Structures are given as C-alpha cells and as structure tokens.
Amino acid sequence: MGEQILQYEDDAKLLHARLDEAGEALKWAHAESKAAAARVVELEGSCKAAEAAAKALEAEKAALEHSISKAASESMDLDGTVTEARKEVDRLQKEVAGLRVENEGMAKKLAQHKEEDDWETKSAVSALSGDSEMSSVGPDTCGVGLRITEVAPYRVRGCLAGGPAHRTGEIRPGDVLLSVDGVSVAPLSIVEVRKLIVGAAGSRTEMKFQRSRGDERKTLNVVMSRS
Known part of the structure; x- marks a missing residue:
C-alpha cells in the first residue's frame, strides 16, 4: 500500500x-x-x-x-x-x-x-x-537742223534755214523719218532718235524718209554732213 x-x-x-x-x-x-x-x-x-x-x-x-x-x-x-x-x-x-x-x-x-x-x-x-531742232547740242556734236514731231511716226515739221537738211533740198514737211544710218526709228523714243541724229561735226549720216501722196508711197535716201 x-x-x-x-x-x-x-x-x-x-x-x-x-x-x-x-x-x-x-x-x-x-x-x-x-x-x-x-x-x-x-x-x-x-x-x-x-x-x-x-x-x-x-x-x-x-x-x-x-x-x-x-x-x-x-x-x-x-x-x-x-x-x-x-x-x-x-x-x-x-x-x-x-x-x-x-x-x-x-x-x-x-x-x-x-x-x-x-x-x-x-x-x-x-x-x-536760233536752232530749235538742236542742230548743235555741244561743242563737238552737231545735228542736221531737222525738226520732227515728238512721237512716232516721226514726221518732218520743217528744216532749219541754212542747215544740212535744208541744203539738200530733198526733205519736205510731212515726210516720215524711217531710219538713221540703217537703224529703224519706229520703236525708239524721241530722245533715242535725237541721239542717232546728232554726231561729230562734219560726220556723214544717211536718213531714210517716206513721202506719201494719196495712195502713192515714195522712199527717199538722203545723205548729209552734220554741222
């Protein structure tokens, strides 16, 4: 126990x-x-x-x-x-x-x-x-004493008495300027045309004109010396 x-x-x-x-x-x-x-x-x-x-x-x-x-x-x-x-x-x-x-x-x-x-x-x-067409524009350059209209066609208004153009006896009022020394003036201004016209004193220039009489057309070749 x-x-x-x-x-x-x-x-x-x-x-x-x-x-x-x-x-x-x-x-x-x-x-x-x-x-x-x-x-x-x-x-x-x-x-x-x-x-x-x-x-x-x-x-x-x-x-x-x-x-x-x-x-x-x-x-x-x-x-x-x-x-x-x-x-x-x-x-x-x-x-x-x-x-x-x-x-x-x-x-x-x-x-x-x-x-x-x-x-x-x-x-x-x-x-x-006394030179209304600028026949003399400087001491060494001269024109031909030609009076033309201010716009194309450039018609002759007259020639300066005693000038080269007048002395030829061929150019008349109403004639139309066609060329100067072979250069056509139709497309040119009056200033350009005047430059063609003037040149050395005594130099020769050839201008072509057309003259109309009714239906008739006549071409003139005029040679002159600038003075």
Missing part, C-alpha cells in the same frame, strides 16, 4: 511537471500569436502603403501621359504655325520682289523722263539761239 502511494505521488509530480511544461508552451504560443498578429498588422500597413504608392504611380503615369499628349498637340500646332509663317515669308518675299521690279521700272521711267527733260532743256536753249 505504501509503495502504491509513493507511485501515485511520483505520477502526480510528473503530471504537475507536464502541466508546467504545457503552461509554458501555452505562454509561448500566446506570445507567438501576439507576434504573428503584430506582423499581420504590419503587413497590412505595408500593403496599404503599397496600394497608396501604386495609386500615386498610376496618377503620375496618367499625368505624364496627359503631358505627352499635350506636348504632341502643341508640337502639331507649332508645326502648323511654322508652316503658316513660312507661307507668309514666301508671300512677303514675292511681294518684295514685285515691288523691286516695280521700283526698277519706275526708276527707268524716271531716268527716261529726266533724260527727256534734259533734252527738252537743251532744245529750249538751242531755240533761243
């Missing part, structure tokens, strides 16, 4: 020891459970942070795509503006070129008018000295 009691006591001690071990294990399990719960909370926080970061990246991506689209649109607008600017530059260049041509034409006309005015002035001076 005593041995059985001792056996019970040993079993009870062993059971208490196992209960103590179980209690320690339970405490450890509770601690691990709390740590696991803390890690779960931490992971949940990390997941939420990751989700927030992902949303921020999506928003940044959307903003970047919008910026790219806007830049592309602005680039297209800029290309259109550049194209329009180039067209405007081309138009202005053509306009400037046209104005230059027009100015050159006006300059030529002004030069011609000035030249004609100079000739008219010299003609007026010559008229005051």
Whole structure:
C-alpha cells in the first residue's frame, strides 16, 4: 500500500511537471500569436502603403501621359504655325520682289523722263539761239537742223534755214523719218532718235524718209554732213 502511494505521488509530480511544461508552451504560443498578429498588422500597413504608392504611380503615369499628349498637340500646332509663317515669308518675299521690279521700272521711267527733260532743256536753249531742232547740242556734236514731231511716226515739221537738211533740198514737211544710218526709228523714243541724229561735226549720216501722196508711197535716201 505504501509503495502504491509513493507511485501515485511520483505520477502526480510528473503530471504537475507536464502541466508546467504545457503552461509554458501555452505562454509561448500566446506570445507567438501576439507576434504573428503584430506582423499581420504590419503587413497590412505595408500593403496599404503599397496600394497608396501604386495609386500615386498610376496618377503620375496618367499625368505624364496627359503631358505627352499635350506636348504632341502643341508640337502639331507649332508645326502648323511654322508652316503658316513660312507661307507668309514666301508671300512677303514675292511681294518684295514685285515691288523691286516695280521700283526698277519706275526708276527707268524716271531716268527716261529726266533724260527727256534734259533734252527738252537743251532744245529750249538751242531755240533761243536760233536752232530749235538742236542742230548743235555741244561743242563737238552737231545735228542736221531737222525738226520732227515728238512721237512716232516721226514726221518732218520743217528744216532749219541754212542747215544740212535744208541744203539738200530733198526733205519736205510731212515726210516720215524711217531710219538713221540703217537703224529703224519706229520703236525708239524721241530722245533715242535725237541721239542717232546728232554726231561729230562734219560726220556723214544717211536718213531714210517716206513721202506719201494719196495712195502713192515714195522712199527717199538722203545723205548729209552734220554741222
């Protein structure tokens, strides 16, 4: 009986020891459970942070795509503006070129008018000295004393008395001057015709005239010396 009691006591001690071990294990399990719960909370926080970061990246991506689209649109607008600017530059260049041509034409006309005015002035001076047809336009150049109209066809208005044209006895008022030394005067201005007529004193010139009598046409070749 005593041995059985001792056996019970040993079993009870062993059971208490196992209960103590179980209690320690339970405490450890509770601690691990709390740590696991803390890690779960931490992971949940990390997941939420990751989700927030992902949303921020999506928003940044959307903003970047919008910026790219806007830049592309602005680039297209800029290309259109550049194209329009180039067209405007081309138009202005053509306009400037046209104005230059027009100015050159006006300059030529002004030069011609000035030249004609100079000739008219010299003609007026010559008229005051008794030679209204510029038979002498300078110290070394002379004409033939021939008076003609100011526009083509250049008709003879008269000859200066005693001048080369008058001395030939062949030229009459109404005769049409056709050429001077082989050069047709029909397309020339009066200034150009006068330049053909005048020359060095004593030089010879050949003029062709046409005389009309009704339906009859007669051509005259007159050679004379300038003086």
